[in-house]
Amino acid sequence: MLRAYRYRLYPTKAQETVLEGQLRLCRNLYNAALQERRDAYRKAGKTVTGYDQMKCLTEIKAALPEYAGVYSQVLQDVLKRLDKAFKAFFRRVKEGSKPGYPRFQGRDRYDSLCYPQSGFSVSEKTAFFSKVGNVRIRLHRPMEGKLKTATIRRECGEWYVSYVCEVDAQPLPATGSAVGVDVGTTWFAVTSDGESVENPRHFRGAMKRLRVAQRAVSRKKNKRSNRRRKAVRRVAKLHRKVSRQRLDFHHKTALKLVRENDLIAHEDLNVKGMGMGNLARSVHDVGWGQFFALLSQKAECAARRVIAVDPRYTSQACSQCGHTCRENRVSQAKFRCVSCGHTANADHNAALNILGRAAPSGVNVAHSASVA
Ligand SMILES: [Zn+2]
Incomplete structure (x- = not known):
């Protein structure tokens, strides 16, 4: 590879x-x-x-x-x-x-x-x-x-x-565990093990500085002035800083998942992106696309499996009984099954569904569910 x-x-x-x-x-x-x-x-x-x-x-x-x-x-x-x-x-x-x-x-x-x-x-x-x-x-x-x-x-x-x-592949020893990963906007990701991965703080700080620098550019009306050129360069440097921080974070997060699991399931972004026209979403997609690309590279190198599953209804289906309806989703964060009464963190429930779709035989689903 x-x-x-x-x-x-x-x-x-x-x-x-x-x-x-x-x-x-x-x-x-x-x-x-x-x-x-x-x-x-x-x-x-x-x-x-x-x-x-x-x-x-x-x-x-x-x-x-x-x-x-x-x-x-x-x-x-x-x-x-x-x-x-x-x-x-x-x-x-x-x-x-x-x-x-x-x-x-x-x-x-x-x-x-x-x-x-x-x-x-x-x-x-x-x-x-x-x-x-x-x-x-x-x-x-x-x-x-x-x-x-x-x-x-x-x-x-x-x-x-x-x-x-x-380079040659360097397979890692099997760990016996599988994981489902739900990516989102509140958290960077939530896994079926119930672990939440937060977007790093310093990253948000850099974004704020970037907005300030961008305003400085738009204040300078003369397109050819030296001060404007300098301000533009500052924005470019901050952009680069943000993208490097993001890349570093993606590398580390992906590596951790690959080290700890034999199988990693995530949403197929091509399907997920359909019907979501808003810009904020696509900005996030860029980040996720890079993350999933790194994840599959690392997985290939370590002889791990990565499966992209159809993400439709993963947030509405109950991970315990399979009952699927919109009313199951009480709020952005909370999930409560109308049929069996199972309550969980909404993202965690979705992550379990994602894992379930990748490994219907239940490689490790039982174990993951018990953590809930
Ligand atoms: Zn249920």
Whole structure:
């Protein structure tokens, strides 16, 4: 399976200029290729494929010598990215969801270079990239497995590299327990064992500071002023802080679940998201999507099972007798079965139902229920 390792890069001033230049060229290539596909379709009704465009790269390099300064596979990857964006667009059109045509990339939006196969290597102190040179790197943790790809990324004026490696699975010994996880907005998650996982406090603090910083930006009306640019950068830094804190929290929460359980059941977000149009929900979905992705990666590596179940009516069904009706849900927090009188915390009841759907044979349902 694949695992990503991310490290900070410390390019010299000269290397930074080279990297900035390459990013600019890649962005221009992306936008030009997008323009070509648009024009070909609008004017001639023709579909230009990513493959067609890749064949033209040699010509482009002959006509525009500056492109010789970018590693060839990095340029190919730019076109592959565009092709991916178009494929996703066509898929969305087919599915009938909101299509969203591939966008032109602005100066601040295009910020990574991908070496998909070769042209890079790494040693203890330096990372080598073809057409960039040896860049100082801080390998704060050892890398395992076989190197596959390298992606250089610019982030708030800093540089990073992500290496994707092929690693072997490291199965964990069986624990004999299974768990259902109900994610929500009040709590980050509630498990069928009756454990509530709170959204971390510092995270809320950062969100508050973020709102303050965002107001500071909107007060500065002159779009080109230095003070506004600085305020925008502050917002970007806070955003990054929040997303790093969230990522860290997701890693730790997922790891704990994987260590303690052989089987983890959660709601299938694709089904859950249906019919919930409001924005707040989708903001939370982003967080849950990342969490579930990490959970299944870690589970795969440890040879654990993760099952996504249909979440419909998990909050209305009684985990004891199975009676399902809306009246069972007394309030946001409280559940009381109309049929058998079973009372429980609503999220805990839902978590038990989720586990029940993943393991109908009742691997450990009896044990979990007794905790209630
Ligand atoms: Zn009941």
